[in-house]
Amino acid sequence: MLLCLSGTYFALYFLATLLMIVYKSQVFSYPQNHLVLDLTLLFLMGILEAAQLYFGTKGNLTEAEAPLATSLMLTVAGSLLSVYFLLWQTLVLWADSILSATLLTFHGLEAVLQVVAIAAFIS
Secondary structure (H helix, E strand, O other): OHHHHHHHHHHHHHHHHHHHHHHHHHHOOOOHHHHHHHHHHHHHHHHHHHHHHHHHHHHHHHOOHHHHHHHHHHHHHHHHHHHHHHHHOOOOOHHHHHHHHHHHHHHHHHHHHHHHHHHHHHO
């Protein structure tokens, strides 16, 4: 259930962040190299999130530790990118902060539940 909710939220997060980056590039003086970096990291985050949701769902359905461990590692990588968009992005709007903090909360909950599931599957 949390994976479905997180996947839906990430789709909305991706769209909102993409639109905010376009808005910031039009309204503010946004350096071109930073624009490319932010867009690249956002698309990388999308790829990592899709892989994380795939492995998390596969691990839960098959009750296997390896896909869940892979999903956990991808969750950590996604969390680091969330922190980037929360704190270190070139221009951080208030909406960026709220969206990234919510995504980071989802990642934290997923990580805890993945560790619990891995422990349950091992024993």
